[in-house]
Amino acid sequence: MNTIEITINGKKNSIAADATLLSLMKEMKISPEKTVAMINDIVVKPSEYAAAILKNADKIELMSFVGGG
Amino acid sequence: MKPLIIADKEFKSRLFLGTGKFSSSSLLRDAIEASGTELVTVALRRVELDNSKDDILSAIDRNKVNVMLNTSGARNAADAVKIARLGRAGGYEWIKLEIHPDPHYLLPDPIETLIASEILVKEGFKVLPYINADPVLAKRLEDVGVHAVMPLGAPIGSNRGLETSAMLRIIIEKALVPVVVDAGLGLPSHAAAAIEMGADAVLINTAIAAAGNPVEMAKAFAMAVEAAEKAVFAGPAAISMKASATSPQGTFDNIF
Numbered sequence: 001m002n003t004i005e006i007t008i009n010g011k012k013n014s015i016a017a018d019a020t021l022l023s024l025m026k027e028m029k030i031s032p033e034k035t036v037a038m039i040n041d042i043v044v045k046p047s048e049y050a051a052a053i054l055k056n057a058d059k060i061e062l063m064s065f066v067g068g069g
Numbered sequence: 070m071k072p073l074i075i076a077d078k079e080f081k082s083r084l085f086l087g088t089g090k091f092s093s094s095s096l097l098r099d100a101i102e103a104s105g106t107e108l109v110t111v112a113l114r115r116v117e118l119d120n121s122k123d124d125i126l127s128a129i130d131r132n133k134v135n136v137m138l139n140t141s142g143a144r145n146a147a148d149a150v151k152i153a154r155l156g157r158a159g160g161y162e163w164i165k166l167e168i169h170p171d172p173h174y175l176l177p178d179p180i181e182t183l184i185a186s187e188i189l190v191k192e193g194f195k196v197l198p199y200i201n202a203d204p205v206l207a208k209r210l211e212d213v214g215v216h217a218v219m220p221l222g223a224p225i226g227s228n229r230g231l232e233t234s235a236m237l238r239i240i241i242e243k244a245l246v247p248v249v250v251d252a253g254l255g256l257p258s259h260a261a262a263a264i265e266m267g268a269d270a271v272l273i274n275t276a277i278a279a280a281g282n283p284v285e286m287a288k289a290f291a292m293a294v295e296a297a298e299k300a301v302f303a304g305p306a307a308i309s310m311k312a313s314a315t316s317p318q319g320t321f322d323n324i325f
Contacts, residue, residue: 036155069090
């Protein structure tokens with residue numbers, strides 16, 4: 001299986017070459033409904049997760065909302 | 070008092086609640102209920118892969134309360150703008166803009182806050198900047214179109230009360246947008262004093278979340294804010310340097 005190297009929340013990961021943002025979240029057991037994301041500093045809308053194909057060396061940030069003042 | 074309107078929303082309760090530091094989602098749910106608040110704040114953080122943790126935000130019913138995303142963690146305007154844009158992807162349009170690079174006092178950076186406010190207002194966000202109690206900055210922010218200003222009473226989480234009261238009075242006197250006293254209020258009496266001073270609302274987090282009984286403290290704050298609101302509406306009697314007798318004038322000189 002072909003793989004690519006990406007950085008997720010600051011950590012290097014090896015993932016399948018055909019992965020999308022949505023498939024990545026599912027594999028990581030993260031709820032897409034509760035997650036907001038950036039690829040290379042650009043915000044990706046939740047409606048675009050399924051179409052967002054990840055490329056080698058992409059920097060992914062996955063964030064969620066938490067309690068805060 | 071006239072109804073509190075911020076941006077396009079009317080608020081019956083002048084008590085806003087931060088959702089940090091609550092030990093469980095059920096406690097937060099009960100505190101929200103007890104406070105009667107209609108506006109709560111949340112934060113944005115990197116996803117944690119430990120799914121066993123209690124999802125604190127499950128306590129928030131977005132049909133009942135408005136939710137405002139804070140930009141805590143932002144060190145500059147660029148960070149804050151990114152956080153707001155991520156928030157928008159998650160359905161948040163109300164931004165508590167806070168940019169505090171100094172970790173000891175968490176005092177807001179006025180220059181970065183002004184820069185970020187201008188950008189976020191242009192992008193259509195509802196922008197409520199957290200600021201030091203600086204009347205000139207409050208006006209400058211108003212000029213760029215923020216929807217309220219949120220000056221601090223004392224450093225975040227310090228529970229020290231209205232240490233900035235002299236400057237808060239000027240902000241309140243001059244402001245054309247609502248003034249929300251945010252940060253540092255530790256007791257219901259502090260919140261009441263802020264409302265009596267003319268603040269439109271208060272934002273409380275630590276004083277409730279870290280209280281011995283957060284739900285009872287939420288109630289106490291709600292009562293204090295409501296009492297102060299009624300007092301402002303009723304119109305306080307004048308302050309005088311001399312005594313003013315409350316009983317009919319006279320002595321018992323000719324009687325005893």
